[in-house]
Amino acid sequence: MKNPNRAFKDAIYEQFARIGKAVSSPKRLELLDLLCQGPRSVEVLAKESSLTFANASQHLQVLRASRLVEADKExxxxxxRLADQNVCEFFRSMRLLAESRLAEVEQIKRRFLGGREGMEPVDCKKLLRLLREGAVTVLDVRPRVEYNAGHIPGALSIPLKELQLGLADLPRDQDIVAYCRGPYCVLSIQAVEMLRARGFKAIRLEEGIQDLQAMGFPIAVNEAS
Amino acid sequence: MKNPNRAFKDAIYEQFARIGKAVSSPKRLELLDLLCQGPRSVEVLAKESSLTFANASQHLQVLRASRLVEADKExxxxxxRLADQNVCEFFRSMRLLAESRLAEVEQIKRRFLGGREGMEPVDCKKLLRLLREGAVTVLDVRPRVEYNAGHIPGALSIPLKELQLGLADLPRDQDIVAYCRGPYCVLSIQAVEMLRARGFKAIRLEEGIQDLQAMGFPIAVNEAS
DNA sequence: TTAATATTCAATTAATCTATTGAATAATTG
DNA sequence: CAATTATTCAATAGATTAATTGAATATTAA
Structure with missing residues (x-):
């Protein structure tokens, strides 16, 4: 017969492990990362993460069972959507831990992005000052639903898929700073490549909205339309 | 043939998932929690967590493979030991998320500790002020190796197992505040019960060292002897 | 050198997890 | 009302994980 203190500890760590199990699947992590950028339907999530609808739905059930996400019918x-902002912060702390502890993260980054970013890190504080002065253009190249859910105040929104047609909206006489979902998203890399190919002065901001928020920068939100 | 961007994302989330898998087992979480309090041998970890030596060793191999812990032969x-302080902070963020998202945590706490804490939460800021004024006695009832690894400056160390014999060291004319590993450790609860049974004025500090550190309180360390 | 102690390894078994497939359900549109 | 679309359910197969057991390894003490 189990010691009550042992039973208590077993029960408590079983609960903590519910969070761990929820985030032990690469696919569920990708879904969480996407949801950090804004609410989405199953169909959109499945496509973005290359899952079948059934599989995406199953993973979302697991995330819902551990209360990391919630769902509404429309x-x-x-x-x-994420159950609350704490989930997003937790995801970020997990990513930072992986970055700091697993050399493979940087190796993979270098292998897949080697030379592509080819761009100096942008100092966020300086960036915001330049933005306030109107000295740079900040460009959000994520899907609009993500821009609406949270973006750098004053940033332009031109999703990467529409960038080709949206070039006329962009100034040629000042730097364009493109950003997207964060260090492991290639949308802004592709945007910078395209912009540079057409003669624009473009650089990439590596940090995503969560990183900026964690650094204390204000984030603007648009009401859902 | 997989799109290179898809391959990049799969590879990256696979890495993040290494952290998730490491913390998906209740037993590994208990081991991490113990290591947050200080370095330990396999034997001690196995006993504290009610694992066989072989099983404890296997779980520790998994934690080592994901680089959350390190080992030295003596x-x-x-x-x-924990690989670095970030692991401890991550563990805490996971615990806080579980507390905020899983009602079962509070239910389990209430079921196992119901009435036992029977004690009002101690305000940490007030506590430290009272300690500086010498108005309370702060008592650390964890094993000494954990006290040595980090404790409240000025706290007395009397491990629970030695408390019976150590009563003479304690004042009867002022409050005694006992603390241990954190909200899910019962050492301080047992200590307060014992002290009160013997006429001491004792209360429990729920927070552990990590919580206090996160709140900005200084933590003292003793050199290993 | 041998015995004891601490730890890890390897194989096995049972449980859990993931992806797939086909069916079922719910809501909307024609 | 029937067809379509979006989503979920249930069963299955294969892969992975956790605990156990017995053996092997490393270090210390006698």
Whole structure:
């Protein structure tokens, strides 16, 4: 017969492990990362993460069972969202731990992005000052739903898929700083490559919204339309 | 053939998932929690967490493979320790997320500790002020190796197992505040019960060293002897 | 050198997890 | 009302994980 203190500890760590199990799957982590950028339907999440609809749905059930995400029905669509901001912060702390402890993270980054970023890190504080002075253009190249959910105040929104057609909106006489979901998203890399190829002065901001928020920068939100 | 961007994302989330997998087992979480309090041998870790030596060793291999812990040989003994302070902070963020998202945590706490804490939460700021004024006695009832690894400056160390014999060291004319590993450790609860049974004025500080550190309180360390 | 102690390894078994497939359900549209 | 679309459910197969057991290894003490 188990000692009550032992039973208590076993029960408590079993609960903590619910969080660990939820985030032990690479696919669920990708879904969480996407949801950090804004609410999405199953269909959109499945496509973004290259999952079948059934598989995406199953992973989302697991995340919902551990109360990291919530869902609402909007007509035909089930819209998933993070249960609260703490989940996003937790995801970020897990990413930072992986970055600091697993050399493979940097190796993979170098192998896949080697030379592509080819761009100096942007100092965030300086960036915001330049933005306030109107000295740079900050460009958000994520899907609009993510821009609406949270963006750098004053940033322009031109999703990468629309950048080709949106070039006329961009100044040629000042630096353009493109950003997206964070260090492991290639949207801003592709945007900078395209912009440079067309003669624009473009650089990449590596940090995503969560990183900026954690550094104390204000984030603007648009009401859902 | 996989799109290189897809391959990059899969590879990156696979790395993040290494952290998630490491913390998906209740037993590994208990081991991490113990190591947050200070380095320990396999034997001690196995006993504290009710694991067989072989099983404890296997779990520690998993934690080592994900680089959350490190080990050094000291004669016969392998001493395991956290790889760095970030691991401890991550563990805490995971615990806080579980507390905020899983109602079962509070329910389990209430079921196992119901009425036992029977004690009002201690305001940490007030506590430290009273300690500086010599108005309370702060008592650390963890094993000495944990006290040595980090404790409240000025706290007395009397491990719970030695408290029976150590009562003479304690004042009867002022409050005694006992603390241990944190909200899910019962050492301080048992200590307060014993002290009150013997007429001492004792209360429990729920927070552990990590919580206090996160709140900005100084933590003292003793050199290993 | 041998015995004892601490730890890890390897193989096995049972449980859990992940992806797939086909079916079922819910909501909207024609 | 029927067809379509979005999502979830349930069963299955294969892969992975956790605990156990017995053996092997490393270090110390006698």
């Amino acid at each position: 007509g035909l669509y089930v819209i998933y | 004669g016969l003994y392998v001493i395991y």
